Amino acid sequence: MTNTNISSDKSTALETSKVALWLTDALFSRRRDSGIILLVVVLLEFGIATIVYVTGGTKYVYLQFMYLPVMLGGLLFGSIGGVIVAGIAGVLLGPFMPLDLEKNLSQPTLSWLVRTGFFCLIGGSSGVLSSLLRQRMRMIESVAQELSVTYGRTLHALVSLVQERDDKTADHSERVAYNAVVIGRELGISQDNLETLYWSGVLHDLGKIGISEQIINKPGPLTPSERLDMQRHPVIGERVLLNASPDFAPIAKAVRSHHERWDGRGYPDQLKGETIPVEARVVTVLDVFEALTSKRPYREPMSTREAILFLRENAGTHFDAQIVDIFTSLHHSNKLAFGDEQPSDLIEMQKRYGAKSVLLNRLKL
Numbered sequence: 001m002t003n004t005n006i007s008s009d010k011s012t013a014l015e016t017s018k019v020a021l022w023l024t025d026a027l028f029s030r031r032r033d034s035g036i037i038l039l040v041v042v043l044l045e046f047g048i049a050t051i052v053y054v055t056g057g058t059k060y061v062y063l064q065f066m067y068l069p070v071m072l073g074g075l076l077f078g079s080i081g082g083v084i085v086a087g088i089a090g091v092l093l094g095p096f097m098p099l100d101l102e103k104n105l106s107q108p109t110l111s112w113l114v115r116t117g118f119f120c121l122i123g124g125s126s127g128v129l130s131s132l133l134r135q136r137m138r139m140i141e142s143v144a145q146e147l148s149v150t151y152g153r154t155l156h157a158l159v160s161l162v163q164e165r166d167d168k169t170a171d172h173s174e175r176v177a178y179n180a181v182v183i184g185r186e187l188g189i190s191q192d193n194l195e196t197l198y199w200s201g202v203l204h205d206l207g208k209i210g211i212s213e214q215i216i217n218k219p220g221p222l223t224p225s226e227r228l229d230m231q232r233h234p235v236i237g238e239r240v241l242l243n244a245s246p247d248f249a250p251i252a253k254a255v256r257s258h259h260e261r262w263d264g265r266g267y268p269d270q271l272k273g274e275t276i277p278v279e280a281r282v283v284t285v286l287d288v289f290e291a292l293t294s295k296r297p298y299r300e301p302m303s304t305r306e307a308i309l310f311l312r313e314n315a316g317t318h319f320d321a322q323i324v325d326i327f328t329s330l331h332h333s334n335k336l337a338f339g340d341e342q343p344s345d346l347i348e349m350q351k352r353y354g355a356k357s358v359l360l361n362r363l364k365l
């Protein structure tokens, strides 16, 4: 089975877990408004009792609707709550409810007593089941929390690999990640994908750990063969991430594509336009801007103005024009971080995306 298949299976499983969590949360969470919910359940019982009376008494099928609030009572308030709601239901359909309104026939006492017993059995057992489910959900939540911590640690271990290799690259990557999230918000990217964007920014050059130090630190321009070697780093980065966990697939995909070009002349896959993951398109703009404005042993850094002009001239060929537009306007309003700047909300962003894991956020725990 390929990593992509595993990842898509896990993704489906996560989506299912999300629905299960939402459902169980809706049904089983401890609520402050439980008094109101109890009132609604009891009102529902009164409503059903009225329907039973108006339609002619308990000999008709409508009394079966009463199982609904009884089961809800058990699910929402546990076995004791279930039995109480069942008792109310039994009394409402009990001595004062006719068997046949038209013929003025009342119910035999044994009949409504047995029915009340059934209601209590259903309400009570729904309550026991819901307690068991609650317990199971708490276990799943705690396992997911543990997993998420492991995921977070794995990503941090990969970040420290980048830092060990080159401190400057680490600072550059943190800045790219910060600015990527700021741009991502403007693009209307969802919270889950902002986290992928953050990690894609931090880890985009992770694959450089597999490139020889001589090439990485070469003071002059690279020869064609050295350039080819260097161009392997997006694929190496992707492989390291996928080997760490198939759950990092979205980040790995963006890392692989951060040197693609809008016109399809990039590497490694010559992807074009919107087939390039949006996270990669954002990182590309920021990465090139950083490269142009940084000092290299063989050239002076470009001014910010010149670098922005370069981005604008190459929008629609090298870069996604929409992202260049957003970058320019955010830059003009001083919302992006450059050089040694430490934006005030950088730590907050690192805590938000750095401390959590992909899984944790996707499960909304």
Ligand SMILES: [Fe+2]
Residues within 6 Å of the ligand: 204, 205, 233, 258, 259
């Ligand atoms: Fe790169």
